[in-house]
Amino acid sequence: MSDRDFGEDEAEASPLKGPRIPPEVDGIQVNHCKSPQCVNFSYPASPNRPYRRNGTPSVFGDYIVGTSNRDTPSIKCAFCNEKSPIRSNQAIAEEYTRLGNHLYRQVFEPSCKTEDCSMREVPLSQAGSQYIAFGKTSSGTQRYRCLECKKTFTGAQKPTSGQRRPEKNRDVFILMVNRVPLSRIVETTTLSPQAVYDKMEFIYKQCRLYSGAREAKLLESDFILPKMYVAVDRQYYLINWLKRDDRRAVQLNAIATADLKSGYVFGMHLNFDESAIASEIEAAAAAAGDAHLTPGLSGSTHGFG
Ligand SMILES: [Zn+2]
Ligand SMILES: [Zn+2]
Incomplete structure (x- = not known):
């Protein structure tokens, strides 16, 4: 990357341009100098470059925006000349949410499901004496009765309900984390390949619930994190x-x-988002005309995504 590339942005700067760096999202702004020894460290680039005469000393937040090629816009620190590629704060915020969403799971609470009943959707913990325990279903799930409408409903199903061979879950888990190939797991457990895949999905879900239940404590306001390495x-x-x-x-x-x-x-x-479908995103990007825009820079409404 040559310094001439960085100079072009200054020459082209005009008040009609949009912000030079992606806007802050949920308190996240990563477009700043990354050198811890620099006085400009952690000061984000100002969204609009103020006009300054040649020779005016730099102030915090001074960066020069430039592109070496059209795909990788970056900022250069006016103090230490460190260059960092411009990153999308929105993408980082979305990734942060995705990686942590097992910590914010909703607690399932059984409730009356009868239409027109005054207790409909009232959770068990708030129903007082209006709900009574009413035996169990054949699969062992707790059943309740609503005293308002006299109908019954069930609590959360056991995680293994609907599974024909729940006793094999442990074996599949142990074999999987010991790097046994899938075909060998099928052979050892005598399960069908589909059943092994279903169990992998089940184990994944349970692991997330487990670590979510434990680690949600870290987010409680009175939790004191011990000093650790x-x-x-x-x-x-x-x-x-x-x-x-x-x-x-x-x-x-x-x-x-x-x-x-x-x-x-x-x-x-x-870094794998299972909810993102490449073909859908490519179609949406094509429809929005993203291919004709400069990534990350002004003049684009989609370039930061
Ligand atoms: Zn710097
Ligand atoms: Zn009811």
Whole structure:
């Protein structure tokens, strides 16, 4: 990247341009100098570059926005010349929410389901004596009766309800975390491949519920985090191509964070968003005309996404 690239932005600067850096989202603004020794460290770039004469000393938040090629806009610190690529705060905020959403799960509470009943959707904890325990279903789920409408409803189903071989869950879990290949798990457990996949899904869900229930305590206002040393490391996984006509290998990255003393793993954060469907996003980007815009820079309403 040459300094001439950075100079162009100044020459083109005009009040009609939009903000130079992506706006702050949920208190997140990462577009600042990343050098801890620099006085400009952590001061985000000002959204609009104020006009200053040549030779005026730099102030906090001074950066020069530039692009070396059209794909990677970046900011250059006016104090230490450190360059950092412009990042989308919105994308970071979305990723932050995705990685932490198991901590904010809704607690399931049974309630009356009868239409027109005055107790409809009133949770068990607020129903007083209007709900009474009323035996159990054949699968062992607690049943309740609403005294208002005299109808019954059930509590949360057991996590394993609907499973034909719940006693195999533990085996599948142990084999999986010991890196036994899927075909060997099928052979060892005598389950069908589909049943093994279903159990993997089930185990994933239960693990998230488990760590969510434990780690939600960390967010409570009266929780005092002890002094600890955390170790962070990164792993990458190469995934084979999925389609014959697109044989590119896919690389996924994960960052793990563990407490040095206890070995407790706070997170194993994989950069894979299962809710994102590539074809839908590509279609939406094409419809919005994103291909004709400069990524991350002004004049684009979608460029920061
Ligand atoms: Zn700097
Ligand atoms: Zn009712």
